Amino acid sequence: AQSVTQPDIHITVSEGASLELRCNYSYGATPYLFWYVQSPGQGLQLLLKYFSGDTLVQGIKGFEAEFKRSQSSFNLRKPSVHWSDAAEYFCAVGLRSSNTGKLIFGQGTTLQVKP
């Protein structure tokens, strides 16, 4: 069965430090990939997406992610974290071979930012 793994449940970084959130997926073909962010009490906001082409994708708020087919990974990065980045981050996978656009989500990574 298809699955998405975010190995880190909780990460704490200092403001201004770099950030990398990990995401690995299990799927027989190349999926399409997303990162969403959720602030407390809010819905999910799309940070960035990968459908095809350039494997390094840029998103909003200074985030980027790199698709590595050989590692089945889609890690999210930011060079310098701001206090407002504290939130929960979800990696999601869409399945091209299905007749549905449903997304399979990882369990999420909670980011805490220290001043």
Next chain:
Amino acid sequence: GAGVSQSPSNKVTEKGKDVELRCDPISGHTALYWYRQSLGQGLEFLIYFQGNSAPDKSGLPSDRFSAERTGGSVSTLTIQRTQQEDSAVYLCASSFNTYNEQFFGPGTRLTVL
């Protein structure tokens, strides 16, 4: 333009009662999705609509759950005879078409007492 809206934002009900949750997708979006977010289960897919049809209902947890979509727009998720394990945040999303990025609403927090 307006995003995805959901109502009510919060719903408290007693065990055994029926509830209806509403989703207004972004205008022009043909695909609509319901997900459920709970502490123990994370984000789970429930059902997918393309227009008014539901080609994928595989995530509905039991026959107490049903959903419909009318006019290719508004969708209603109905939970009959609610149970405490139904307590969760129910999220709706829409996309221009299948396989496009999904835009999420703020969710309905359901509490079953």
